[in-house]
Amino acid sequence: MVRLPLKQLLLEDPDKVLVLDGGQGTEMENRGIKVANPVWSTIPFVDKSFWEDKSSAQRRIVEGMFDDFMKAGAEILMTVTYQASFKSVSENTPIKTLPDYTNLLTKIVDFSRECIGEDNYLIGTIGPWGAHVCCEFTGHYGPRPESINYYEYFRPQLELFNTNDNLDLIGFETIPNVHELKAILSWDERILSKPFYIGLSVHENGVLRDGTTMEQIGNIIKGLGNRRNPNLLLLGINCVSFNESPNILESLHRALPDMPLLAYPNSGEVYDTEKKIWNANSDKLNSWDTVVKRYIDCGARIIGGCCRTSPADIAEVSAAVKKYT
Numbered sequence: 001m002v003r004l005p006l007k008q009l010l011l012e013d014p015d016k017v018l019v020l021d022g023g024q025g026t027e028m029e030n031r032g033i034k035v036a037n038p039v040w041s042t043i044p045f046v047d048k049s050f051w052e053d054k055s056s057a058q059r060r061i062v063e064g065m066f067d068d069f070m071k072a073g074a075e076i077l078m079t080v081t082y083q084a085s086f087k088s089v090s091e092n093t094p095i096k097t098l099p100d101y102t103n104l105l106t107k108i109v110d111f112s113r114e115c116i117g118e119d120n121y122l123i124g125t126i127g128p129w130g131a132h133v134c135c136e137f138t139g140h141y142g143p144r145p146e147s148i149n150y151y152e153y154f155r156p157q158l159e160l161f162n163t164n165d166n167l168d169l170i171g172f173e174t175i176p177n178v179h180e181l182k183a184i185l186s187w188d189e190r191i192l193s194k195p196f197y198i199g200l201s202v203h204e205n206g207v208l209r210d211g212t213t214m215e216q217i218g219n220i221i222k223g224l225g226n227r228r229n230p231n232l233l234l235l236g237i238n239c240v241s242f243n244e245s246p247n248i249l250e251s252l253h254r255a256l257p258d259m260p261l262l263a264y265p266n267s268g269e270v271y272d273t274e275k276k277i278w279n280a281n282s283d284k285l286n287s288w289d290t291v292v293k294r295y296i297d298c299g300a301r302i303i304g305g306c307c308r309t310s311p312a313d314i315a316e317v318s319a320a321v322k323k324y325t
């Protein structure tokens with residue numbers, strides 16, 4: 001294998017910062033794929049023609065997207081599996097059984113590896129429990145969030161990602177609720193046997209969507225002591241306000257000074273939930289150059305973009321990473 005195991009790279013090359021890709025779901029939408037459905041950006045992979053016809057339009061779009069992110073400088077890229085839990089897929093697509101689901105996810109992972117080659121790192125992404133009920137930006141997990149069986153929800157996707165050698169890292173993205181965070185943190189190496197990270201969904205006022213502060217999150221992680229899963233490699237934020245993201249990451253760094261961090265904010269545009277369109281943010285206070293420098297200064301080791309960030313954004317991230325490392 002050409003690439004070093006990620007854990008080793010993070011330890012042995014402390015100045016290395018990896019450039020992540022951008023917002024795949026929104027980028028696929030920009031390129032003409034209709035993603036408005038319950039499995040979101042995983043939809044093209046559910047179509048048989050994606051696998052049977054190697055020159056199908058949708059397949060070319062996904063290949064082109066990976067290519068353009070790599071040309072922009074991305075060296076760690078994601079599978080398009082944010083909303084591909086067994087529950088979401090089996091309830092909303094013709095794929096109903098565990099073997100068929102496993103087959104679908106294996107094909108997606110192996111296809112993504114083919115797209116990015118052996119030199120780059122591949123993350124198997126997992127959206128939060130809230131993604132299947134669209135509440136990853138509110139964190140409202142109902143009256144008893146502590147009694148949700150998170151493990152049961154994640155298990156089929158996790159078991160597959162754990163065992164597929166094409167994946168270097170598992171990414172839990174956009175986690176908005178502290179009970180879900182605690183559940184993931186309670187899983188040991190038998191449940192999470194591959195390196196993983198957790199991306200938090202943080203309000204622009206700096207607290208987790210459910211109101212938990214970064215300091216409280218720091219205490220939860222410190223409190224794990226030797227029960228902490230050694231595969232937890234990084235903690236960070238994703239799909240958060242572009243302008244506020246450096247402040248948020250800095251507060252996470254103050255809470256956990258030794259933790260390697262990751263950050264991939266939104267583009268800085270603002271979503272109008274009524275008109276369902278993205279508007280340019282006239283108050284975009286920062287440039288990628290500024291935010292990337294601040295991320296690096298507080299210990300970020302993986303930096304990229306989330307929703308509405310494109311290869312052009314990743315090129316700016318990559319230039320800033322080169323400048324400041």
Ligand code: MET
Nearest residue numbers: 023024025082174239306
């Ligand atoms: C709602 S956050 C989405 C994250 C996902 N990795 C994507 O960009 O497709």
Ligand SMILES: [Zn+2]
Nearest residue numbers: 023239306307
């Ligand atoms: Zn996002």
